[in-house]
Amino acid sequence: xxxxxxxxxxxxxxxxxAYKQAVYAVRxxxxxxxxxxxxxxxxxxxxxxxxxxxFPMLFQRILQNTIRDWFRxxxxxxxxxxxxxxxxxxxxxxxxxxxLETLEAQEGSKSAQSAADEVSQKxxxxxxxxxIEKLPARQREAxxxxxxxxxxxxxxxxxxxxxxxxxxxxxxxxxxxxAAALKLQGISL
Amino acid sequence: xxxxLHFAYQIKRHLNESARALPVNKVERLRAAREYALARQKKPxxxxxxxxxxxxxxxxxxxxxxxxxxxSRSNGFEWLAQLLPVAVLAAGLIGISYWHQSNRAEENADxxxxxxxxxxxxxxxxxxxxxxxxxxxxx
Numbered sequence: 001x002x003x004x005x006x007x008x009x010x011x012x013x014x015x016x017x018a019y020k021q022a023v024y025a026v027r028x029x030x031x032x033x034x035x036x037x038x039x040x041x042x043x044x045x046x047x048x049x050x051x052x053x054x055f056p057m058l059f060q061r062i063l064q065n066t067i068r069d070w071f072r073x074x075x076x077x078x079x080x081x082x083x084x085x086x087x088x089x090x091x092x093x094x095x096x097x098x099x100l101e102t103l104e105a106q107e108g109s110k111s112a113q114s115a116a117d118e119v120s121q122k123x124x125x126x127x128x129x130x131x132i133e134k135l136p137a138r139q140r141e142a143x144x145x146x147x148x149x150x151x152x153x154x155x156x157x158x159x160x161x162x163x164x165x166x167x168x169x170x171x172x173x174x175x176x177x178x179a180a181a182l183k184l185q186g187i188s189l
Numbered sequence: 190x191x192x193x194l195h196f197a198y199q200i201k202r203h204l205n206e207s208a209r210a211l212p213v214n215k216v217e218r219l220r221a222a223r224e225y226a227l228a229r230q231k232k233p234x235x236x237x238x239x240x241x242x243x244x245x246x247x248x249x250x251x252x253x254x255x256x257x258x259x260x261s262r263s264n265g266f267e268w269l270a271q272l273l274p275v276a277v278l279a280a281g282l283i284g285i286s287y288w289h290q291s292n293r294a295e296e297n298a299d300x301x302x303x304x305x306x307x308x309x310x311x312x313x314x315x316x317x318x319x320x321x322x323x324x325x326x327x328x
Contacts, residue, residue: 037218189203
């Protein structure tokens with residue numbers, strides 16, 4: 001059984017990555033925060049008494065399901081909006097992301113690096129994040145779980161509810177797509 | 190495959206940096222969400238706690254079957270606990286309805302009795318002329 005401290009440590013360790021994953025998927029900061037809060041609550045309420053070793057897998061499965069639920073709800077909402085209004089807003093998705101904003105937001109930070117290096121690194125980071133957002137949902141999901149969350153192939157398959165073969169295919173395609181897109185922008189890692 | 194892993198590692202490094210550089214307001218929101226979730230952490234059920242502490246001993250059976258037994262028993266208790274308020278509410282509603290009906294029957298019986306022992310015959314109440322005469326008298 002996990003103690004409150006063990007659960008707290010786990011959530012503190014995973015929360016930023018979970019938030020980023022949600023942002024890449026839904027492309028909206030507020031919705032991403034809500035999704036992470038939902039996932040944390042579900043984990044604590046339903047599985048808070050499980051051993052801490054089970055948390056990473058359970059949390060990732062909950063997070064991915066919560067993201068999918070968000071898309072389902074958004075789809076239903078946009079259906080009704082379109083039905084009742086021909087002047088439906090373009091939506092919150094995607095339009096509000098600008099790599100320049102990322103640079104501006106952190107302009108004041110000081111580091112040992114030269115300003116040029118810092119800007120260049122932030123540009124690379126923004127490009128990587130933008131390309132990750134562009135990936136098909138399943139490929140992004142597989143890539144994130146496998147390489148960022150360090151789940152093995154079997155765990156990733158379980159979290160995604162698909163076969164291990166599919167995970168390998170998704171990961172491989174995601175990696176090649178990312179590499180090709182970054183190469184086009186002159187970025188080599 | 191090695192190239193793929195190396196590339197994925199580089200991406201991971203950048204993603205980690207990006208996660209570390211989250212704005213303070215986002216970090217605060219995440220901290221608040223975490224604390225809210227922790228306040229609602231599911232506690233092990235009483236039976237499971239006792240079993241874990243070794244107070245309940247079940248002879249025979251594997252550890253897995255013991256775990257399964259505890260799980261289903263605690264589930265049963267949870268069901269009972271959830272069902273109890275609903276059952277009490279239903280019993281209350283049935284009681285109120287029964288009491289209301291019996292009250293009404295008593296009231297009707299009283300009215301019938303009053304009408305029967307009255308000097309006025311019950312047929313007078315059905316007579317339109319009599320009702321009109323009473324109304325005129327009140328005016």
